[in-house]
Amino acid sequence: ILVKKYRNHSQKRVFFASWETYFLLAEAALRGWTTPTSAKEAYEKGIKASLDYHGVSSFYDTYIASTDYNRVGTSVKWDHTAEPPATVEVDIIDGYTNQAAKFAYKFPVASQTSYKKALNDQMTKVITQKFIAQNPWLPLETWNDYRRLGLPFFENMVVENPLTNLPAITKDNVKTTQQPDFFPQRLKYPASLENSNPEGYKQAVELLGGTDAVLTPLWWARH
Incomplete structure (x- = not known):
């Protein structure tokens, strides 16, 4: 149903929305760059612009005040930067017995993520909300953010057998750490070139500083 909403919607495809500008301003302000607004104001305006676009702005006040952690330990409220506990008890329905039960959910360990700094700092909030707002139109922007920042947080892919194109990730390290070469870093140049x-x-490959391969990081990406 959700796929059809976007594929068949009367609104035009989004290539660069107002919310992206606000989230870029929020990131810039967090870095101490000169901006016409504060990081918090830009962050909250970015969220509002996204909710307005989707017709759910009535939830804005409740949403930006939320201190609930998502599944990766990030909340929405700007000033709520407390890190999540190691585990949290949640109510579940057992898929085998169909009975109500309790489950101790483990949050990711910040130091083992690609970002490494925190799960709930303000930069994590900005990029998380930017990721949400950009869906489904701009997945490449999310890929760019992940390559340069390690955000938003994504789980490592499950590895049962070695992956030819991603040799660094194995069944032994997949649950303990993240590193840049666990994920594709770039698109190869077209064969026609x-x-x-x-x-x-030849000149383009020389400027890469590596081979024309998906795991060769770009100069601005995390290495």
């Missing part, structure tokens, strides 16, 4: 302009292709 190598065939039609071999000299230009």
Whole structure:
């Protein structure tokens, strides 16, 4: 149903929305750069712009005041930066017995994530809300943010057998750490470029500082 809402919606496709500008301003302000607004104000305006677009602005006040942690330990409220506990008890329905039960859910360990600094600091909040707002239109922007910041947090993929294209991730380290080469870093140059302009292709690869491969990090990405 949700897929059809976006595929068949009368609204035009989004390439650069107002909420992205606000979240970029929030990030810049957090970095101490000169901005026309505070990080908190830009952050909350970004959320409001996204909710307005989706027609759910009536939930705005409740949403920005929320101190509930999502499944990766991040809350919405700007000034709520307390880290989540190691575990939290949640109510579940057992899938085998269909009976109500309790489950001790473990939050990720911040130091083992690609970002490493925290699960609930203000930069994490900005990029998390930016990720939510950008869906479903701009997944490549989320990929860019993850490569340069390690945010938003994503679980490591499950590995049962070695992955030819991602050799760094194994069944032994998948549950204990994250590192940049667990995820694709770039798109390879099109084969047509190598065939039609071999000299230009050679120069482009030299500037990469590595091979023309998906795991070669770009200069601005985390290494």
